[in-house]
Amino acid sequence: MKELLYLNKYFIKYKWRIIPGLIFVIISNMFQVVPAKVVAHAFNLITANISIYRLFNGFNQQSLAYDIFGYGLLFFALLILLLYLLRGLFLFFMRQTIILMSRHIEFDMKNEIYAHYQKLSLGFYRRNNTGDLMNRATEDVNRVRMYVGPAIMYTTNTIVLFITALTFMFLVNAKLAFYAVLPLPVLTLIIYNVNTSINRKSESIQQQLSKLSSFVQERFSGIRVIKAYVREFYAQQVFAVESNTYKHSAMGLVKVQALFFPAMLLLVGISTIITVFIGGKQVIEGTITPGNIAEFIIYINLLTFPVTMLGWVTTLIQRAAASQKRINEFLHLEPEIKSGTQTIQPFKGGIRFNHVSFTYADTGIKALSDVNFEIEPGKFLAIIGKTGSGKSTIANLLMRMYDVEQGSIEIDGSDVRSLDLSAYRNELGFVPQEVFLFSDTIKNNIAFGLDQVSFNQVENAAKNAAVYHNIMYLKEKFDTLLGERGITLSGGQKQRVSIARALVKEPKILILDDCLSAVDTKTEEEILGNLGRIMQNKTCVVIAHRISTIKNADKIIVLDNGHIVEQGTHIELLTNNKVYAEIYRNQLLEEEQ
Numbered sequence: 114m115k116e117l118l119y120l121n122k123y124f125i126k127y128k129w130r131i132i133p134g135l136i137f138v139i140i141s142n143m144f145q146v147v148p149a150k151v152v153a154h155a156f157n158l159i160t161a162n163i164s165i166y167r168l169f170n171g172f173n174q175q176s177l178a179y180d181i182f183g184y185g186l187l188f189f190a191l192l193i194l195l196l197y198l199l200r201g202l203f204l205f206f207m208r209q210t211i212i213l214m215s216r217h218i219e220f221d222m223k224n225e226i227y228a229h230y231q232k233l234s235l236g237f238y239r240r241n242n243t244g245d246l247m248n249r250a251t252e253d254v255n256r257v258r259m260y261v262g263p264a265i266m267y268t269t270n271t272i273v274l275f276i277t278a279l280t281f282m283f284l285v286n287a288k289l290a291f292y293a294v295l296p297l298p299v300l301t302l303i304i305y306n307v308n309t310s311i312n313r314k315s316e317s318i319q320q321q322l323s324k325l326s327s328f329v330q331e332r333f334s335g336i337r338v339i340k341a342y343v344r345e346f347y348a349q350q351v352f353a354v355e356s357n358t359y360k361h362s363a364m365g366l367v368k369v370q371a372l373f374f375p376a377m378l379l380l381v382g383i384s385t386i387i388t389v390f391i392g393g394k395q396v397i398e399g400t401i402t403p404g405n406i407a408e409f410i411i412y413i414n415l416l417t418f419p420v421t422m423l424g425w426v427t428t429l430i431q432r433a434a435a436s437q438k439r440i441n442e443f444l445h446l447e448p449e450i451k452s453g454t455q456t457i458q459p460f461k462g463g464i465r466f467n468h469v470s471f472t473y474a475d476t477g478i479k480a481l482s483d484v485n486f487e488i489e490p491g492k493f494l495a496i497i498g499k500t501g502s503g504k505s506t507i508a509n510l511l512m513r514m515y516d517v518e519q520g521s522i523e524i525d526g527s528d529v530r531s532l533d534l535s536a537y538r539n540e541l542g543f544v545p546q547e548v549f550l551f552s553d554t555i556k557n558n559i560a561f562g563l564d565q566v567s568f569n570q571v572e573n574a575a576k577n578a579a580v581y582h583n584i585m586y587l588k589e590k591f592d593t594l595l596g597e598r599g600i601t602l603s604g605g606q607k608q609r610v611s612i613a614r615a616l617v618k619e620p621k622i623l624i625l626d627d628c629l630s631a632v633d634t635k636t637e638e639e640i641l642g643n644l645g646r647i648m649q650n651k652t653c654v655v656i657a658h659r660i661s662t663i664k665n666a667d668k669i670i671v672l673d674n675g676h677i678v679e680q681g682t683h684i685e686l687l688t689n690n691k692v693y694a695e696i697y698r699n700q701l702l703e704e705e706q
């Protein structure tokens with residue numbers, strides 16, 4: 114429960130909503146209880162007037178008595194109407210303050226969580242799956258909202274109503290009050306247990322439902338593979354099994370819910386019977402009036418709703434506490450990558466790896482061992498090596514997605530860890546190996562890295578990435594939507610759009626992580642030619658598998674199993690006649706074949 118204390122800061126922030134809200138709860142309850150008193154008076158008026166009316170049987174005054182009686186009843190009816198209208202008005206105010214506050218808190222929390230998620234490092238995203246991250250920012254926040262809004266509102270409501278209704282009842286007659294509320298604790302107990310069971314079943318239904326939707330989502334994303342391997346029937350069968358489990362869980366819930374209302378009504382009925390029986394005897398004894406019985410029946414009905422709410426509210430609070438605990442787990446995580454304060458003026462783009470070693474913490478794989486190299490500002494560095502040799506790891510470390518385990522990376526002579534992270538990353542243009550384009554227009558995808566960008570800049574970037582003609586070929590040109598609702602670009606086109614996204618930033622250091630693999634050699638040459646022109650005096654780090662991509666580099670690093678096994682220019686490495694020369698010969702052979 115202490116997890117919920119975290120929310121107190123929001124209650125303080127919205128104190129001018131919650132305080133009036135709670136006052137409105139009290140006032141609206143007053144207008145709920147007082148009409149019962151009025152009904153009692155109206156009842157007593159009826160019984161008294163019927164006797165008077167009968168007394169004037171056969172006299173002219175009988176119609177006069179009838180009129181007075183009628184006006185009296187009309188007065189009470191109007192009074193009750195007025196009281197209920199006022200109750201309605203304050204209920205409206207109550208919801209407008211407390212429920213609205215809960216929506217404000219929900220909004221604040223979602224923003225807080227989203228902002229915090231963005232601060233966390235890449236390692237965090239590797240360790241936790243996206244579904245879990247999303248659940249905490251949506252489903253869990255929603256559960257917490259149910260606590261800060263409805264749970265608080267109904268709890269206050271129940272407390273206020275109990276105090277006022279019980280006071281009114283005991284003031285009329287303590288004995289009758291005692292008997293009338295006798296079944297209520299039993300009702301509370303039953304409702305609490307039924308509620309717990311309903312919640313348990315709802316949770317399992319929810320889990321089954323998310324399993325079902327993940328299943329459907331994955332199968333539809335992989336529909337090409339399913340069709341290619343003719344596994345439609347098998348997928349259908351698995352779906353039917355999952356769906357059946359869901360149906361059974363849902364049926365179990367319906368059964369418990371079906372028992373809930375009859376049980377509740379039974380206990381309310383028992384309370385009413387007791388009230389009429391004991392109350393009736395007291396009317397005969399003359400201790401109370403018939404109006405008091407009517408008043409008590411109203412109180413009992415008033416108390417039933419909060420009692421049913423009690424079980425619900427308890428589970429709301431328990432769920433909110435569990436959800437807040439999950440949210441706090443992530444909110445209290447410190448980003449592994451902490452920004453420094455230094456900015457480099459002017460930023461030149463010299464890179465130096467000083468005995469860098471790195472192990473991925475989650476898998477324990479040592480990706481780099483004692484890596485040493487230097488590239489001067491404005492030069493072209495190429496990295497080549499077998500798959501899994503650590504090439505992308507160098508790019509990740511350069512982007513400061515992770516921090517080195519040993520050694521250091523220096524940019525223009527300053528340790529990368531001392532640099533202001535945003536300022537540093539703003540100087541870089543990065544094209545990752547796995548291309549990611551947003552479900553947006555091509556124009557917005559290219560312009561993504563900048564706040565202000567002219568269409569001319571976008572066009573130029575597309576031209577330099579050799580994708581301009583492909584885009585102009587599309588009906589909507591740069592306004593073409595990509596992603597699920599838009600068109601699907603080919604692998605090579607996607608790579609080039611993502612290169613354009615990096616180029617539009619005019620970065621001081623451009624890092625291309627194997628992003629020309631799906632591009633034909635002619636287009637590759639065009640892109641490299643353009644890069645040579647626009648990246649003059651800017652540093653280029655190109656990771657590649659094809660020697661044709663990198664042969665013009667100022668320095669080529671050959672990686673093997675996390676170690677640099679060779680470095681030099683294309684000519685130097687060929688003269689060395691070692692790993693690089695062997696890769697070169699193999700690739701020539703492949704081309705000839």
Ligand SMILES: Nc1ncnc2c1ncn2[C@@H]1O[C@H](COP(=O)(O)OP(=O)(O)OP(=O)(O)O)[C@@H](O)[C@H]1O
Binds near residue numbers: 239473503504627
């Ligand atoms: N995020 C990660 N978490 C854990 N281990 C990783 C991660 N990324 C890479 N590795 C491991 O680190 C090693 C080096 O991977 P890296 O991606 O740097 O290789 P690469 O040379 O870029 O390979 P490829 O040419 O196939 O892209 C591999 O053994 C890989 O399994």
